[in-house]
Amino acid sequence: MASQTKLDLKVFKRLIFFVKSYRKILIFSLLCTLTLSALTPLRPMIIGSMVNDYIIDSQNGSALLNWTLILLGLLLFEGLFQFLNAYFSNLLAQSVIRDIRKRLFKHLVSFRMKYFDKTPIGNLVTRLVSDIEAISEVFSSGLIDILGDLLMLIVVIALMFFTNWHLSLMVLLPIPLLLIATRIFAKAMRRAFQQERLQVTRLNTFVQEHISGMSIVQLFNREKKEYAAFKEINHGHKQAQINAVWAFSIFFPVVEILSSLSIALMLVWGGFQFLGDNQPDAGKMYKEIFEFTLWINMLFRPIRQLADKFNILQRGVVRAERVFEILDMNEDVQEQGKITSIDFNQSIHFKDVSFAYIDEDWVLKNLNLSIEKGKMVAFVGATGAGKTSIVNLLGRFYEYQKGQILLGETDIQELELAYLRKNIAIVLQDVFLFSGTILNNITLSDPDISREEVIIASKAVGAHDFIMRLPGGYDYEVGERGGVLSVGQRQLLAFIRAYVYNPHILILDEATSSVDNETETLIQHATAKLTKGRTSIVIAHRLSTIQKADNIIVLERGEIVEMGSHADLIEKDGYYRKLYDIQFAEK
Secondary structure, three states, rough: OOOHHHHHHHHHHHHHHOOOHHHHHHHHHOOOHHHHHHHHHHHHHHHHHHHHHHHHHOOHHHHHHHHHHHHHHHHHHHHHHHHHHHHHHHHHHHHHHHHHHHHHHHOOOOOOOOOEEEEEHHHHHHHHHHHHHHHHHHHHHHHHHHHHHHHHHHHHHHHHHHHHHHHHHOOOOOOOHHHHHHHHHHHHHHHHHHHHHHHHHHHHHHHHHHHHOOOHHHOOOOHHHHHHHHHHHHHHHHHHHHHHHHHHHHHHHHHHHHHHHHHHHHHHHHHHHHOOOOOHHHHHHHHHHHHHHHHHHHHHHHHHHHHHHHHHHHHHHHOOOOOOOOHHHOEEEEOOEEEEOOOOOOOOEEEEEEEOOOOOOOOEEEEEEEEOOOOOEEEOOOOHHHHHHHHHOOOOOOOOOOEEEEEOOEEHHHHHHHHHHHHHHEEEOOOOOOOOHHHHHOOOOOOOOOOHHHHOOOOOOEEEEEEEHOOOOHOOEHHHHHHHOHHHHHOOOOOOHHHHHOOOEEEEEEEOOOOHHHHHHHHHHHHHHHOOOOEEEEEOHHHOOOOOOOEEEEOOOEEEEEEEEEHHHHHHHHHHHHHHHHHHHOO
């Protein structure tokens, strides 16, 4: 338990580090909170004096009016500071979580693809949204308010002892019991928050995956099974919330009982004052009872809120742990490289390249080949032969374990990652489109690419007519993942995207495998436009699309088994010829 507390303090200190840029806002919020905490306990003294001096002894009506106005002014003053405190503490909280969220997202986009292969998307969404939102409560209703409540407790107890220390000792008798209850409550809430965090992650992951894969759920008639699985996960989420509510439902009545006990002890004390021969000053005693009644409420309310706010603080720290776990992951961060200027119009050389996604389960084995500058090279082979892995290595989505990939004489791992990818365009079989317009999906919101350039590129690719038939043309909203467009239409948009970015190296990864014949004709036309005069790598399922390639490389189980032009490979009557005969026999 001690190590866990130490860990919490470490995480808390890291959170405080993010406040450094907003010191002025923090200081102002603290000043407002501390001013409130010091002023509010003075109200019972003023009211008590008014009751004793101007209501019980109503000799001076004008003085009572003056003190009433003073009290009203004090309340307005407190209201102003409450507004300023709420505004600036929330401004601080939102500023801090904005910085954390930006830093987390920037860190995530620097990860290698293998991290995203093994991490559920719903998990990352939880970190970026729910967890960071919980962290905001540390600053908006946790840390600053806790300091204010602690100061208020100190001021209230000090005024109580200053007024009547005997009575103070009497009304504070239940406080040790309250402290014990608060400690038990805090431990229970920490366990509840940890369970809640786990269940929120499970729920987000399940919902994200199954909504994204709804077509598979319906296609295989899995609705009832998946609904049953969702009910179980949802029940776990409900139970985690109930555990937290259960702790609250026990703790708050305990606070109310102990608060009432303090008032009862005060009334018992008052009753004992009238026993015996020495009768007390009734006016003074009534004044003290009035003041202490208000102070007891002020005393127990902050203690009750302290427990609540401490658990908000604890909850934020628990969520921050998960966020910092990702921020501390450096083994998945891709090495950037330093070279930012090189001639891309050079040949690409693979020298003894071996690559595996997992351990030493080699997908590519001692690959040696050269791709001449300005030439079109095609890779063919069965599924799992290693074709797409070559694309992943050239774009450095994954890093090879052995050998070298050279651009001229320079290892591509020495190139700055952004610079390398700026000069390579990849058109994938599964085109990803973002929610937004066709124009924004082509330009990826790059302000340097004009609408006119997009239209010219669309006409060159042969997609302008289909775009103009859509409502709004280039401003047509494609929906999430481009769901309102056909596969072929999405492919054409990907070709336009590659065209306007004018890359030095073009990679087409089975870009025609899922389109109809009419769209394939358009894509072949687009391919001819895009590949002209630039180094091009085509991974093909349909051999009809690569017959004009300068060099065709046949892969099998990560190794090159044949290499040459279409005519040469047909004449050789080997692996390529078999693939060709199978495809054309099907027609």
